Amino acid sequence: MIRFEHVTKQYTTGNTALDDVTFTIDRGDFVFVVGPSGSGKTTLFRLLIRDALPTSGGIYIGDWDLVNLPKNKIHQLRKNIGVVFQDLKLLRDRTIYENIMFPLEVGNIETQEARNRVEDIIDRVGITEHRDKFPVQLSGGELQRAAIARALAFSPEILLADEPTGNLDNATSWEIIKLLQDINASGTTILMATHNADIVNSLRNRTLIIEKGKLTKDQHSKHKKEEHKAHKDNK
Numbered sequence: 001m002i003r004f005e006h007v008t009k010q011y012t013t014g015n016t017a018l019d020d021v022t023f024t025i026d027r028g029d030f031v032f033v034v035g036p037s038g039s040g041k042t043t044l045f046r047l048l049i050r051d052a053l054p055t056s057g058g059i060y061i062g063d064w065d066l067v068n069l070p071k072n073k074i075h076q077l078r079k080n081i082g083v084v085f086q087d088l089k090l091l092r093d094r095t096i097y098e099n100i101m102f103p104l105e106v107g108n109i110e111t112q113e114a115r116n117r118v119e120d121i122i123d124r125v126g127i128t129e130h131r132d133k134f135p136v137q138l139s140g141g142e143l144q145r146a147a148i149a150r151a152l153a154f155s156p157e158i159l160l161a162d163e164p165t166g167n168l169d170n171a172t173s174w175e176i177i178k179l180l181q182d183i184n185a186s187g188t189t190i191l192m193a194t195h196n197a198d199i200v201n202s203l204r205n206r207t208l209i210i211e212k213g214k215l216t217k218d219q220h221s222k223h224k225k226e227e228h229k230a231h232k233d234n235k
Ligand SMILES: Nc1ncnc2c1ncn2[C@@H]1O[C@H](COP(=O)(O)OP(=O)(O)OP(=O)(O)O)[C@@H](O)[C@H]1O
Pocket: 011, 012, 013, 015, 016, 017, 035, 036, 037, 038, 039, 040, 041, 042, 043, 044, 086
């Protein structure tokens, strides 16, 4: 469903953020993207929503050829890919409800339909009691749920979550992971950038490891399971 073919991204400053990266991700998968700070994880996400173009290489999502996607189609692409940004990007002067409503307003969704959707999503991510508060009044975990809710506004096929547990304690991190697992179980393909070794090691998701812009390891969930089994058998 997602295909990167020899993707290189060089910023105009000369930084090579991604260097000849090739991989494919199947529909319905839940994949971790792991790597040190500055390795290119956020850049990879920006390329997937056409917030940036690669310097060379091809990026494909289903039938979409992102490099050659006309500008007037970008909004359609972005309805199909929800993003939880590393810095969340919630609007401070709007309530949680209004924040989740915002993309639907911009997308010209009819008011009653939009309200129904927002209420469903708020309920789904478990922040009903916080719906009329402003972002500053919420905890880190609650804000993360709000940002996930906003990313789900158009029921996207793909959800990108950039360090969704970055600022959270262990218990709250796991709650967020459970929420993402639920979303994945309902059919949404998920890519999650993370530094959280505990989560990556505990779950057996496919894991892409990026170091200095290079894809250095692509650990398929199946292999991880086999490794785990071999490890147990050797004990
Ligand atoms: N807009 C930009 N202009 C120039 N260089 C950039 C830009 N954005 C990122 N970079 C550089 O590209 C490289 C990859 O950055 P990126 O933000 O993708 O890393 P990351 O893996 O998301 O890091 P972190 O874990 O800290 O979020 C870094 O060297 C960074 O300085």
